[in-house]
Amino acid sequence: MKTIRYFFTGITVLLTLPAILFSQSRIIRVQPGPPKPGHVSGIAAALQQAKQWRQTTPGIPVTLELAPGTYYLDSTLLLTPADSHTTIRTSGNNNVTISGGYPVSVKWTLWKKGIYRAHLAVPFSFHQLYINDKQQVLARYPNYDSNAVHYNGTAADAVSPARVRTWQHPVGGYIHALHKAEWGGYHYRITGVNADATLQTEGGYQNNRQMGMHDQHRFVENILEELDAAHEWFYDASHQTLYYKPPPQLSLSTARVVISRWPEIVAVKGTADHPVQDVSFQGIRFAHAEATFMATREPLLRSDWTIYRGGAILLEGTAGCSIRSCEFDHNGGNAVFVSRYNRHTRISDCYIHDGGGNGICFVGSPDAVRSPLFEYHQSRPFAETDTAWGPLNNHYPDSCMATNNLICRTGRIEKQTAGIQLSMAMNITVSHNTIYDVPRAGINVSEGTWGGHDIGWNDVFNTVLETGDHGAFNSWGRDRWWYPDRQQLDSQAAAHPWMVKQDAIYPTRLHHNRFRCDHGWDIDLDDGSSNYLIYNNVCLNGGLKLREGFYRIVENNILLNNSFHPHVWFTNSHDVFRHNIVSGPYQPIGMHYWGDTIDYNLFPAGTTIQTPTDAHALQGDPLFMAPAAGDYRVKPGSPALQTGFQNFPMDAFGVTSPALKALAQQPPLPVLQQQQTAAGSSVHWKGAVIKNIETLGERSAAGMPDNKGVYVVSVPARFPYALQPGDVILQIGDRKVTNVTTLLQVYATTAPQQPAIRIFRNQGMQTLQYTN
Known part of the structure; x- marks a missing residue:
């Protein structure tokens, strides 16, 4: 007998298998059309033959060796636990297509x-x-x-x-x-x-x-x-x-x-109690799957997403399954969807392109989440919340991997998509992928459940091409502790700070990546994203944003032609930003608390450091070795080394296989420039400080769909309206307000009537009455 040891979260499972599995295997040769001697016609017939063999030799490994050609299916190809230990591969070349058409x-x-x-x-x-x-x-x-x-x-x-x-x-x-x-x-x-x-x-x-x-x-x-x-x-x-x-x-x-015809070409489906084990697809092209945009309606907790739980290949209830060296192109929906219970799934060396939906999704079941909520504005009283640590059951992907995949031109139909999407999952490794030409994020993490992800050595660029207020890497953290109302959020976070890690139970590591976003942030940790270790990343254009959240340690990163964007932090957030190279002054919004350490960073010479931190910051030329060639290691004598910055490799981002490297594009490298402090347009209005919405950060912080309206910077005591910093004034009386100029003009003519004003706060419209 042979024992295989699987490690799950807090559990060790021993699978004892007959020794015959490792001493015998059988090959079935398959034809796409009429059979010829020694070949079975069609994949479904070959799987049926394998089942017949296993009636006499249970569990025997079987390989389906596909002859060149296109395999059209009479139905979605379904593999169940009875098909465990099956490999479906080409017969020595890659001219095999399994079609959903x-x-x-x-x-x-x-x-x-x-x-x-x-x-x-x-x-x-x-x-x-x-x-x-x-x-x-x-x-x-x-x-x-x-x-x-x-x-x-x-x-x-x-x-x-x-x-x-x-x-x-x-x-x-x-x-x-x-x-x-x-x-x-x-x-x-x-x-x-x-x-x-x-x-x-x-x-x-x-x-x-x-x-x-x-x-x-x-x-x-x-x-x-x-x-x-x-x-x-x-x-x-x-x-x-x-x-x-x-x-x-x-x-x-x-x-x-x-x-x-078929939205799923292949479905590998078992359960947590009876998973499909050790099924592998190798060297096959999957194409022609039907579009699924009208079936994309399942909400993913309180992220901005709904999803269709399927793809050209759907894996659900599996252990030890893999997809290797396959191509997914011109499918109407997602390419690979890893749904609910999966352990040790590996998707590697694949070329995923020109699809209607996502590239690769790892998405667990909401029934594994304690006290789940599904829409942004939903909240639950603390007394009614399940406050126990971690997931409720094991219906989620754990210890899975997406590595060395080239993913480009996805989201051709659906725009709330990502090259790689993680939601309600744990310990997912996303490494050495090259992702570009996508409408939204290259890599997206929908919420904190349950962390432990290792996201490293990826090359992600040409992102957020068709949408806005997002990043090449994007995450949200709207977990149990998070509330859409900021005052309630502050109160609950102060009263129950331990709740932050009840869902984000393990830190997510974001390291040794190269990111570029020209329409947002290179790294965007939004709305409560917590428990992250962010180090040794190169941000080529969009900078790095941390909104709300706790326990983010950001160190030894290079932010080119941009800077650090801290937004509306909590007291005692325990955030850290140190030993980084930035290209301009920080761009804070709504900041009153500055975490544990914001210090020991390198700024350009002559930068005005306006934040109450960085007592040990240095200024000067970082002395990059070869920036025109994308080598941002610093030379000996660089002031960055005096801040504690350490060089890291610049030649290992993205895919590693020669075949995919030959296909992959490279990101456009920036022409380096020193950033100046953004010119403000703040003016005083009855003692309040107001300004136009001028930056992506201000628009994002307010949650606005565009730059129309007037942003409130500060409000004095006894102001005639109950405004708060961060509000956006959109209307006075019945007249629209698009900028500071129109506000002053409208108010000058309507002030005697003491009109009500309409504002945008906490992602919704509110009316404020004149109170003095």
Whole structure:
């Protein structure tokens, strides 16, 4: 007998397996089409044969060796505990595709304006069409533009009544739009048209912080009248007709046509008590999975996310399973979803690109969370909260790994996505991944449950390309101890500081990464993110932000062309920021308490240090070795060394395999510049200090969707309105306020009437009455 030792959190499990597992194994050779001698036709049939073998030899390892070709499935390929100890791999080359699509044979005839049509009867809906294995464009307005920043083209009039009146049968069309504050996106299905040519819709549940659609960044698709450009298509299900406008030189008579069918290509499903063990996929391409944006509706605690719990490969209830050297491309939803109970899952050496949703997700079950809450504004009285330490059960990923993966151009449909997403998980290793060209974060941690992650040696850039108020690395920490109302949060954090580590039970290590975000922060620890060790990272552009939270130790990082952004810390936060190289003065917002140590950092020469810390700070040129080549180690004699800074390697970020390194892009390196103190525009209004919203930090701190309004810096005693620092004034009486100038003008004409004012506070609108 042979014993395998699995280490779970606080538990050691011994699995005793027959010695035959390690002395015997069998290979089944599989064909994608009709069988030939020595081969089984189809993967499902091969799995059935393996089950028959295991009836006489229980637990015997079986390898399915796939011959080159494309494997189309009659249903999602399901592996259960009976399929444990199965390897599915190529037969020596990588020309194997397991498809979530359905090949169709159609006869095209010219319709009009270069558009062809064909009869097609299928008993399922589909959102993706592939011609000669290239994804085509569902008929849309505005037309697809590869250079457009948002959704490859948006227009404010996409659903205007004037445009709607040009459509004969828009039911079944879709509206895609950014969130009003650019925190992800929304998707709606058109269900009808009103008499005034406005649309009836269903959907909009794809974001967990409802604010409605963005006014500008929206488009429509799946409308026949919008089929007017090469590569566009439309399927009229009621008349079983497929329309398509081919590009020049495409021979439709010989073109291969595939439509998407299955949202999950493969599902490996067991339970915590009876997991699927030791299933491996190696060297396979997974493509053509159906889009899932209308099924993305499960909220992830109090983060901004909803998710679809599935992907091209879904792993749930597994132990020791792996996905190695596989490619995931042009799938409509997530690539890999590691759901609920999983132990020792390994996803490595994969190329994940051009997908509709996330790259890799590790997401546990809310039933493992004590006193879970699901929407940002929800809270629970402390007396009704389960205050016990750690998870409630084991229904979450633990001790899993995503390493050496190239992930790019994900989130092509859904915008609240990430290259790698962690939620309700523990001890996840995210290492040596290269992630770029994504609409939101490259790596996202949705909340503190339950920490212990090791996030290191990643190369993450070209992030937050279509959204806002986010980072290349982003996290939230809206755990049991956190309240959306800041006054209540301060009170509870002071009364029960031990609660912070009841969910974030182990520190998360963020180290030896290279991050770049040109539309947010390189590292963004938002809303209560706690228990982090952040060291030896290079931030190429966006700086580092710590909002709220406790127990963050940030040391030995390099922040180029930016600085440190501390936002609204608590008393006794025990935060530390030391031995770092920054490129300008700190950018604090709402700071009254400064943690345990903010000191021993290197600033540019001539920096005015305005914060009440850094008594031992130094100023001067850090003397980088070769900044133009991306080597930010410092030379002997650098003043950074006198602060305690230590050099760390600059040549090991991102993927390590030669094949993926040859494909991976490199981040744009910054031209270094000395940052000056941001010029303020603060003015006095009846003794209060107010200013325009000028920076991303001010907008983020207030939670505003844009820069409109007037930011309140400070308020004197006996002020006529019960304003607080951090409020944003949006209206006086019935007149809008967009900036300081309009506020002063409006108030000058309305002051005798003592008007009420409308403000934005704690992520919501409030009305304040005149009190003096």
